[in-house]
Amino acid sequence: MDAEISPEEVRELLETGCDVRVVDIRPEAQFDRGHIPDSENIPFHALADEIERLDGAERVVTVCPHGKSSVQAARLIASYEGVPDDARVESMAGGLNEWDGEFARSDGGDESESESRSEGPDAPF
Numbered sequence: 001m002d003a004e005i006s007p008e009e010v011r012e013l014l015e016t017g018c019d020v021r022v023v024d025i026r027p028e029a030q031f032d033r034g035h036i037p038d039s040e041n042i043p044f045h046a047l048a049d050e051i052e053r054l055d056g057a058e059r060v061v062t063v064c065p066h067g068k069s070s071v072q073a074a075r076l077i078a079s080y081e082g083v084p085d086d087a088r089v090e091s092m093a094g095g096l097n098e099w100d101g102e103f104a105r106s107d108g109g110d111e112s113e114s115e116s117r118s119e120g121p122d123a124p125f
Contacts, residue, residue, distance in 0.1 A: 001074040004093040010061055011101050014038055020059040022092075025073045034103035036063060036096075044069055047076060055082035060089045067095035 013020045014037070022039035024031050031041040042050050044064070054060060060077055062070035070091040078089040092099075 001071065001078045002088050002090050004067070004071070005061055005090040006093055007098045007100065010036070010063075010092050010099075013059075013061075018059070020061060021054060021057045022061045022063060023054070023073070023077070024063045025070060026064060032106035034105055036099060037102060037104040039063060039104075044073055047073055051077065051080050052082055054080065057083055058087050060087065061092055062090070063092045063096060065095045066097050067091060067093050070095060 010020075010022065014022070022036055024035050024039045024041050025044040025047065026035075026041070027043050027045075028041055031043075035041065040053075042053060054077060060074070060083070062073040062077065064070040064073070074089050074091040077083060078087075083089065
């Protein structure tokens, strides 16, 4: 794992069209309720079995609710032989708790961060 990356830096990477894979490691049901736009879901419990989905990735950012489990996920991904040695693998600092941008839903809808947090148990994390 290279380091942690701020949510602002992640947003900038996505907005500028950088070749980055944002991997949300939450369970599928939580991901479906809300996630960073253009992120992909590989639940932490399935990461070892599905890690080949990241073959050849040059830059990977892992995401979880608070930025703790994503550090472990980033370490696992960085150690995977399918990821090039010069790839950047980072964890988003503070997790989704610190993301102040939009959330996409698997049903195609979008909602602002304040709307998703006000929903209580149905919030995305």
